Structure formats: C-alpha cells, structure tokens
Amino acid sequence: xxxxxxxxxxxxxxxxxxxxxxxxxxxxxxxxxxxxxxxxxxxxxxxxxxxxxxxxxxxxxxxxxxxxxxxxxxxxxxxxxxxxxxxxxxxxxxxxxxxxxxxxxxxxxxxxxxxxxxxxxxxxxxxxxxxxxxxxxxxxxxxxxxxxxxxxxxxxxxxxxxxxxxxxxxxxxxxxxxxxxxxxxxxxxxxxxxxxxxxxxxxxxxxxxxxxxxxxxxxxxxxxxxxxxxxxxxxxxxxxxxxxxxxxxxxxxxxxxxxxxxxxxx
Numbered sequence: 001x002x003x004x005x006x007x008x009x010x011x012x013x014x015x016x017x018x019x020x021x022x023x024x025x026x027x028x029x030x031x032x033x034x035x036x037x038x039x040x041x042x043x044x045x046x047x048x049x050x051x052x053x054x055x056x057x058x059x060x061x062x063x064x065x066x067x068x069x070x071x072x073x074x075x076x077x078x079x080x081x082x083x084x085x086x087x088x089x090x091x092x093x094x095x096x097x098x099x100x101x102x103x104x105x106x107x108x109x110x111x112x113x114x115x116x117x118x119x120x121x122x123x124x125x126x127x128x129x130x131x132x133x134x135x136x137x138x139x140x141x142x143x144x145x146x147x148x149x150x151x152x153x154x155x156x157x158x159x160x161x162x163x164x165x166x167x168x169x170x171x172x173x174x175x176x177x178x179x180x181x182x183x184x185x186x187x188x189x190x191x192x193x194x195x196x197x198x199x200x201x202x203x204x205x206x207x208x209x210x211x212x213x214x215x216x217x218x219x220x221x222x223x224x225x226x227x228x229x230x231x232x233x234x235x236x237x238x239x240x241x242x243x244x245x246x247x248x249x250x251x252x253x254x255x256x257x258x259x260x261x262x263x264x265x266x
Contacts, residue, residue, distance in 0.1 A: 028097025035090035150240045150252040174251045183218040190216045197235040205231045209259045227259035
C-alpha cells in the first residue's frame with residue numbers, strides 16, 4: 001500500500017515538475033530578497049562590533065592616557081570571513097532559486113520539443129493518409145469527403161448568432177478550420193493575404209500565422225504567434241462553401257500546407 005502511494009506521488013511530481021519548479025523559483029526570489037535585507041542589517045552590526053572590539057584592544061594596549069587610538073583597518077579578506085556566515089542563507093536561497101528556474105526552463109523546452117515532434121509525426125501521418133485517399137477515389141469523391149469534413153466542423157463549432165456578426169461590403173462569413181474561428185472577409189482578400197505571406201516567405205524565409213490573420217481581417221487567436229510558415233512550406237489555402245444551420249453561406253478555409261510550431265527546428 002505504501003509503495004503504491006509513493007509511486008503515485010512520484011508520478012504526480014514528475015508530471016507537474018515544471019509547475020513545481022516555477023513555484024519554487026517564485027518563492028525563492030521573495031525568500032532571497034528577505035534574507036538579503038536581513039543579512040545587510042546584520043552585516044552592519046557585525047562590522048560595527050568588530051571595530052568596537054578593536055578599539056577596546058587598542059585602548060588596553062595604549063592605555064587610558066593615549067591621545068589617539070590606533071584601530072587596525074579591516075581588510076577585504078577579513079570582511080569576507082566575518083560576513084560569509086551572515087550572507088550564507090541568502091546565497092543558498094539564491095542558488096536554489098536559480099537552479100529551480102533553470103531546470104524549469106529545461107523541462108519546458110523538452111516538453112515543447114516533444115510536442116513539436118508529436119505534432120510533426122501526426123501531421124505527416126495525416127498527410128500520407130490524405131494522399132492515399134486521393135489516389136484511390138475520384139476527384140469528385142475527394143471533394144465530397146472534404147465537404148463532409150468541413151460541414152462536421154461547422155456542426156461541432158457553430159458560428160455566433162447572426163445579430164452579432166458585422167457584415168462589411170462584399171464580405172461573407174468565413175471559418176478558419178485551423179483555429180476554429182469565424183470572421184468576415186472575401187475570397188479576394190484571403191487570396192491576397194496568401195500571396196503576401198508567400199512574398200514575405202520568399203524575402204524573409206519566415207512568416208507567422210498572426211501575420212496572415214492580420215492581412216485577411218481576422219482577429220488574433222491564442223495560437224497566432226505560436227505557428228509560422230517557412231520557405232520550405234509555403235502558405236497554400238483551399239476553400240469549401242457550406243451553409244450554416246440558419247442557411248447562411250460560409251467559406252471554410254483550410255490550409256493545404258499548415259503552419260508549424262515556431263519552436264520546431266525548421
């Protein structure tokens with residue numbers, strides 16, 4: 001029973017190690033600041049006491065009739081020996097804090113790399129499956145399959161009420177299948193944004209998903225700046241036309257070449 005509880009505790013700590021280390025780092029910063037403040041006050045007293053001690057020794061050596069007391073100067077090395085024990089707790093707390101932050105960062109980077117690898121593997125598997133489907137069915141059947149997929153996406157994620165949609169001149173309701181976000185735009189604006197992104201890719205070698213969203217008049221999402229295209233995989237878009245439950249036309253935008261996580265090694 002005890003071994004089972006211990007094992008569960010170890011698994012819990014391992015799965016939440018980054019969060020625990022981050023919390024340790026936050027607490028460590030506060031603790032280090034408090035200990036440093038206390039140590040500074042104590043250090044003043046230690047140095048003052050050492051001078052008083054030396055004055056007493058000088059007085060004993062020179063006698064009470066001495067016109068001046070010659071107090072030996074406290075050297076840097078002597079101050080270090082005196083103050084090392086005073087600042088030791090603050091230094092230990094600081095080292096522990098730095099270690100927690102560094103290890104938390106390493107764990108986060110490792111998890112991000114693992115997620116990127118998993119994303120790449122799943123995306124490759126899906127693309128291979130999609131290519132094989134296209135090989136074995138007619139173009140009309142492949143188009144029907146894509147229509148069915150997009151229709152299901154809209155059913156699972158219906159658009160907002162018609163009353164809150166802002167209709168611009170010539171704009172229609174659109175759904176970005178990648179983020180599941182509805183917005184208003186036109187085919188021309190989206191194609192122009194696609195071309196501009198590919199021009200950026202040709203000139204700069206990289207363009208973020210957020211740049212594309214801005215160009216087509218779509219609001220930024222939580223993942224906007226987490227994905228990007230590179231010159232190895234240009235932006236390419238496909239459309240299908242669907243009807244919402246209240247019979248509004250909707251363009252469903254799908255990336256043929258989807259953007260990839262920015263922390264992935266392109």
